[in-house]
């Protein structure tokens with residue numbers, strides 16, 4: 001008989017405070033565009049030190065409106081990394097632009113800043129660094145290159161709410177940044193996203209574009225420009241406001257869980273590659289717990305480990321399959337070998353259970369099963 005644990009990959013952390021805030025909205029007439037929208041935006045903007053915050057219905061919408069606000073359009077290129085969630089690479093297509101991929105650094109898993117310069121050409125309009133798994137990219141280098149070539153910087157900070165880079169919050173270093181609130185993120189509104197910026201034009205444009213192109217003071221049926229419905233309801237904003245108020249506590253719980261893992265891996269499976277230590281002056285906000293099988297292990301073996309853990313009732317997944325190898329990117333001409341570091345890391349990576357209330361005992365179970373598999377099953381899983 002095999003033991004069946006039940007440890008999910010992620011889990012939202014909703015307390016009575018969020019529930020009460022949502023119920024309070026439900027008792028009013030303002031289910032959308034009410035007072036909770038500016039309250040949420042103000043709370044988040046203050047938390048991260050941004051002048052403006054514009055809430056929208058997803059992180060993907062936030063990226064779209066950032067690109068529009070930065071004037072990215074038809075025929076432009078946006079430099080970004082293929083080791084990310086698909087939205088960061090897709091968003092440029094929404095505005096008629098294209099991503100130009102740059103491979104990643106094998107340790108930070110963020111865009112390799114030494115390779116950005118070589119990707120700049122006459123059509124480059126912006127750099128879109130992704131702070132992968134909550135670790136800020138090397139923003140000094142990104143911003144220096146952007147300045148040299150007069151490019152916009154749009155930070156995909158959707159995985160990095162609360163991360164710090166040299167005293168500034170991730171998302172507030174470039175021209176604008178985005179956060180996302182799907183239930184697996186550090187904080188959630190069910191679905192949701194937000195744009196942060198110090199740039200008044202980008203903020204104003206986002207406010208109009210999320211609301212059918214209406215301008216301030218315009219009536220409900222007056223539209224200054226082509227817009228969208230990317231609004232976030234007051235029900236969700238109320239939940240988000242409370243989650244932001246709890247952010248410090250949430251980030252501490254997540255850092256504690258990462259600590260449980262680090263200790264257990266050091267003791268039981270030291271060869272497993274755990275998330276890197278941030279460089280001096282950088283603090284990671286823990287989003288997921290993604291490690292890698294040691295160099296030389298195959299994708300098939302990694303998939304074997306995933307199957308083993310799932311068999312034991314342990315949630316896990318392969319974060320990230322390279323974006324350029326997704327079917328519709330292959331149709332554009334990308335293929336294996338284009339971004340070797342992304343492909344190698346992607347083939348050996350595994351996201352393990354990670355959520356606020358995860359216990360030291362849960363982390364111990366997960367690590368034990370990884371160790372068992374490494375000791376017994378690793379080669380077996382790869383045999384023909």
Ligand SMILES: *Cc1c(COP(=O)(O)O)cnc(C)c1O
Nearest residue numbers: 058059060085087158159180182
């Ligand atoms: C979560 C995420 C997004 C946005 O996701 P939505 O599901 O649209 O909220 C964008 N980029 C990255 C890197 C993400 O992890």
